[in-house]
Amino acid sequence: MTNPIRVALAGNPNTGKSTLFNALTGLRQHTGNWAGKTVSLAEGKVQYKGKTYSFIDLPGTYSLFSNSTDEEVARNYIVFEKPDVTLVVLDATSLERNFNLALQVLEMTTNVIVCINLIDEAEKKGIKINERILTNKLGVPVIKLSARNKVGFDLLLDTIERIANGTIECKPTLMTYSDEIEEQIYKIEPYIRGMIGDRLSSRWVSLRLLDGDEKLLNEINKRLRLEEVKITDEYSTAIL
Incomplete structure (x- = not known):
């Protein structure tokens, strides 16, 4: 039996990250404290097209600068446990606020997918998002979805698998400083x-x-x- 594809979910609070996790994994999940910390991580599995995916729901944080236990746990999992893919879940209705975390993750690791959730809410507000332009600018796949309505899940899982097997090569665009x-x-x-x-x-x-x-x-x-x-x-x- 092949090892499952490990996928970490990162995101600001209230972006629908845990909704996505629950919608993907259903009842196939469990929780446990992480590395001696009081913060608990949920892990769940998904079977799709003969592959097993193991999703880890990291604590919701606004940054990964280790200013709190939640931030430290989320950061340490991404950089030291090295999941096969890290999903950064953004709220389509407030992308500017959410992109701070996404850019931090792009500096930390290579295999990243930016998931723009709540796309149905954005459309109601007249917000249009061009994921192809964002993909070109960020250097990683950008996928629009609605976790609540389970829209975009097939494309998400296919993209995760293609990154994990090397078919898609991520080349994150890094921030340039002073x-x-x-x-x-x-x-x-x-x-x-x-x-x-x-x-x-x-x-x-x-x-x-x-x-x-x-x-x-x-x-x-x-x-x-x-x-x-x-x-x-x-x-x-x-x-x-």
């Missing part, structure tokens, strides 16, 4: 890359360290130590 910040990134990114390799985005880690994110640095150090222990244990087992 000359001063870009110069600092240029200076420290080689050192960061030397420390973490390709485990994480060295540009994103550089940005977070320039912002003084000590929690992230501590988490990276902890994870690297755990990897070293795991590698040592595997080597010891191999030579016995």
Whole structure:
């Protein structure tokens, strides 16, 4: 049996993220506390065209700067657990407010789908959204859907599978910062890359360290130590 395709759902509160999760997974879900935190994550499975998809509903947050436990848990899952695909769920009626989180996720990971939910509500308000233009600008698939009415689910699942198997290659458009910040990134990114390799985005880690994110640095150090222990244990087992 092949491993399920792991999909993380991120989004601001009240974007319909959990509605999407519930509509996709139905009763095939369970919850549990994450990594010793009091925050619980829901996980549910979907069977579609012979494939199994495992969806993880991350806490609703407005950012991923680890200013709260919810933000830290959501961020750590995306960057350290490395889901096959991360869905960023946006509210079609207030895209400008929601895009802050989407742009943060695009800096953190490559395999991203931007899901524009509540498209039926947007249409009632006369809001028109061109997902093709957004796809070209963001460098990742943008899909319009209505979680409440289960509209767009087939396209969403097909797109997830095509990203997971490499048929679709995501090339997220990254934010460009002031000359001063870009110069600092240029200076420290080689050192960061030397420390973490390709485990994480060295540009994103550089940005977070320039912002003084000590929690992230501590988490990276902890994870690297755990990897070293795991590698040592595997080597010891191999030579016995």
